[in-house]
Amino acid sequence: AQTVTQSQPEMSVQEAETVTLSCTYDTSENNYYLFWYKQPPSRQMILVIRQEAYKQQNATENRFSVNFQKAAKSFSLKISDSQLGDTAMYFCAFIPEYNNNDMRFGAGTRLTVKP
Amino acid sequence: NAGVTQTPKFQVLKTGQSMTLQCAQDMNHEYMSWYRQDPGMGLRLIHYSVGAGITDQGEVPNGYNVSRSTTEDFPLRLLSAAPSQTSVYFCASSSLIGAANEQFFGPGTRLTVL
Numbered sequence: 001a002q003t004v005t006q007s008q009p010e011m012s013v014q015e016a017e018t019v020t021l022s023c024t025y026d027t028s029e030n031n032y033y034l035f036w037y038k039q040p041p042s043r044q045m046i047l048v049i050r051q052e053a054y055k056q057q058n059a060t061e062n063r064f065s066v067n068f069q070k071a072a073k074s075f076s077l078k079i080s081d082s083q084l085g086d087t088a089m090y091f092c093a094f095i096p097e098y099n100n101n102d103m104r105f106g107a108g109t110r111l112t113v114k115p
Numbered sequence: 116n117a118g119v120t121q122t123p124k125f126q127v128l129k130t131g132q133s134m135t136l137q138c139a140q141d142m143n144h145e146y147m148s149w150y151r152q153d154p155g156m157g158l159r160l161i162h163y164s165v166g167a168g169i170t171d172q173g174e175v176p177n178g179y180n181v182s183r184s185t186t187e188d189f190p191l192r193l194l195s196a197a198p199s200q201t202s203v204y205f206c207a208s209s210s211l212i213g214a215a216n217e218q219f220f221g222p223g224t225r226l227t228v229l
Contacts, residue, residue, distance in 0.1 A: 004157065009155075042222070043203070043222055043223045044220065044222055044223075045158075045205060045207070045218075045220035046220075047217045047218070050217070091157055091158070093157070093158075101146075101148070101160075101163050101165070101171070101173075102160070102173070102174075103148075103158075103160060103218075104157070104174075105157025105158045105159070106157050107155055107156050107157050108157060
């Protein structure tokens, strides 16, 4: 079974600075998808960024980018120019290509952006 | 366009009671799913559906039933609530078969079983 590990339960960053959230996963599959979701205090889950394992280029969405290291099974999220609105729980998630209904989530990292 | 809606937002049950959590989406998505979120854990898949009339079990299906009679609705039923089912429940949908595309989540239902 696939597992997703987020080793940082809580992190904080000063406004306008950069922060990196870690995620590792365990799988024997070669093709899969990885996601970062944001959950603000409103509880609404919001997709931040998505990476397809067969693509070597790291995904980027505005201030959010990932460092995808397939061999190391690592998928970290970098948030640049942190804003107060980035304060949230961040979840890393994994889906194998053969069973793309079997989405697995990490336990989450609580990020606080300080003014 | 309301997206994914869930009712109720909060619910308190006594052990042994039954109830249905409602989920509806207005985006004509084929794929819908239910997750539970517990403290210190990520979301875990309970049941999912790839279209009207088709449902299947996820990682933690015990104690829950689902049905999908229409594309829009995907209710989750607790037949006999237990304290272990205290959790926050999320419904989600996506536009293509499978979950590899963006899933849109509802606002969640916080359920407490006493």
